[in-house]
């Protein structure tokens with residue numbers, strides 16, 4: 001009897017508790033419902049610590065700002081950097097609070113700094129010209145390579161970023177301003193160079209010698225100036241005229257013999273005649289030398305005979321024309 005009483009009491013207490021719990025749960029539900037109906041999750045937006053407005057759509061607003069900074073209104077605009085990004089603080093405000101996304105957007109972006117992207121053509125690491133696109137810069141280098149410009153190795157392209165846009169130069173102007181005529185650097189003609197018998201370079205240019213030359217011998221031209229063949233790994237420094245062994249070689253102009261001998265340098269037996277105006281003529285692979293160093297020679301005077309001494313595969317005269325140490329194409333002056 002007593003036991004049943006206790007059990008009943010426990011049951012009544014439990015039921016009371018359950019009722020209370022349900023009541024609390026329901027009121028919470030109503031409260032949440034009210035919040036949802038009358039309030040809206042809103043973010044307070046600050047910029048540099050100052051409240052600039054409210055937004056109910058934080059992610060859309062921020063995406064808009066991000067897009068603005070990355071947007072390319074011009075192909076030279078790399079990006080826009082804005083001074084400060086807004087910060088967001090969640091707050092529950094009444095629904096009637098006005099959000100001002102547009103105003104926030106303007107405030108955040110109006111002080112943006114535009115960064116431009118463009119390209120510089122460099123010569124020896126110095127910036128020479130600016131171009132809008134990499135493609136254009138590449139075109140300039142390509143053109144100069146095609147034209148065999150002497151400075152191709154020194155040229156480069158660098159990507160530039162800056163707050164200000166440089167003045168661009170069109171590709172044609174860049175090419176013509178950068179082009180440099182090639183003077184081939186001293187690789188010797190056949191083998192190891194020896195002292196001053198060698199020129200300091202080859203030029204494909206045509207200059208005035210200030211003296212006139214005559215053909216040193218008659219024969220067939222077998223290798224032209226500037227050509228490459230299996231015998232050499234570099235440009236040919238002279239003109240090869242094939243002629244029978246012993247054919248007379250004449251001085252192309254009056255002058256002084258400044259070399260006559262065999263220096264074992266590939267030229268075989270050869271002669272260098274120095275003329276006026278810094279002009280020199282060279283006669284190589286001779287079978288016989290008829291003048292010696294220091295001798296004065298007249299134009300047309302027979303000074304040597306055709307042979308195949310030195311680095312030569314047959315009887316021929318290797319003839320060179322130099323001025324001030326640079327070798328020029330003999331065919332600009334003779335033949």
Ligand SMILES: [Zn+2]
Pocket residue numbers: 223236238239240317318319
């Ligand atoms: Zn030759």
